[in-house]
Amino acid sequence: MKSPTSEPSTHAHLRLSPSRWLVCLAMALWLCTPPAAFAGEKVMVDGVLHVKNGNTPRDGVQTLQLAEQWRIGGESDDVFFGVISRVLADQEGNIYLLDSQLSEVQVFSPTGEYLKTLSREGDGPGEVRNPNDLIFMPDGTLGLVQQFPGKIIKVDLEGNPAGEFSPGGGDPTAGGFVALADAKSGGGNLVLGGVNITVDTAAGAQDRNCYVASFAEDGSEKVRYQELTYRWEFPNVTLAEWEMLFIWRRWVVDHQGRVLIPPVRDAYTINVYNPDGSLNRVIEREFTSFKRSADEPSVTQTIMEAIQRQVQRQGISQAKAQIEETEADIASIHVATDGSIWVLNSRGSRDQPAGIMVTYDVFDPEGHFTKQVQVACEGDGVRDGLFFLENEQVIQVTGFADAVLAQMGGGDAEESETDVEPTPMEIVCYTAQ
Helix, strand or coil, X not given: CCCECCCCCCCCCCCCCHHHHHHHHHHHHHHCCCHHHCCCEEEEECCEEEEEECCCCCCCEEEEEEEEEEEEECCCCCCCCCCEEEXXXXXXXXXXXXXXXXXXXXXXXXXXXXXEEECCECCCCCCECCEEEEEECCCCCEEEEECCCCEEEEECCCCCEEEEECHHHHCCCCCCEEEEEEEEEECCEEEEEEEEEEEECCXXXXXXXXXXXXXXXXXXXXXXXXXXXXXXXXXXXXXXXHHHHCCCCCCEECCCCCEEECCCCCCCEEEEECCCCCEEEEEEECCCCCECECCECCHHHHHHHHHHHHHHHCCCCCCEEECCCECCCEEEEXXXXXXXXXXXXXXXXXXXXXXXXXXXXXXXXXXCEEEEEEEECCCCCCCCEEEECCCCEEEEECXXXXXXXXXXXXXXXXXXXXXXXXXXXXXXXXXXX
């Protein structure tokens, strides 16, 4: 079974392996199967293809068993991590761990051997402050995404400074401020999620324009895929969840450069945009939103409360968080090497069977709901994170939710009503069996 990743991979064989015989057999069976066997009905709505799926996958539920290969960090290891917020792998299978707290990238071999550390905290060439995302740039360099002021600091794979990338070209006459939330690249398409902030001093207000857009090499914007504009009027600021969190970390770019976005939080819907911004198709699935419990605040609720505290500490004492009653239907999207779309919905990390960390909904490249995949390994589906890499390895980051809280909640992840020290983050490498 292929693991999800946003990068393509190829393998050459002189003869058919047993796995390829199975693929051929499956293809033969598929050719003999009537079209009615497909999950998902194709309909045209206002000239756009919609693939409408029910709540039951065509091929049922499968299990992806993960086998541990190595682990680093944690309480019993001398290796220390601050806040690991992103994991990538290069073509050789080397693993890049972005530490947002230490403002560096630690690099390990596919077998877990430490290789080097890239970048460091600072304002000099190749240095960064509190990066919140990591990306392989279209020019082959490694980009550390700095939230504010929003820019990408580039280094080569040996750690040498390779310049900076500023959305908008860094034009000082443009006015306002730019903050970056996340970044992704695929098929030569560089796409950033950010916020343009302008201040209306006369009105005592701030206008905020959130966007997901593609950019050219010179920093000029090419295509805007989705945006949301709202206004803060001081001192009575409402920190609405949908506005503050937008679709950060929930969109992806596939290996063709297409952008997959869940356009609304309370519907299981994915818009698939071509690189030029045209809407390729809309994928839908019947789904009942997960209602939050007042007795057990979710990670998102904790993030919103942390944002409220941060804004209040900045002098806006009347700022209030407006928190939704349900979790966003789609938590994350990944694209596999075969083009299949892996979706973690709001129920996929909760109330899982024994031995299952998370369950993904899997759609074929056309958008048909084909199966659900239960990922079998130790871990907490809500608190820990999984990253599926190009070389068929899967990286688990324990305490990943706390890392997200630290990034999006202004560093309040370490604040607690108790005196219990947070457990050191641990990196666990698995392979799929």
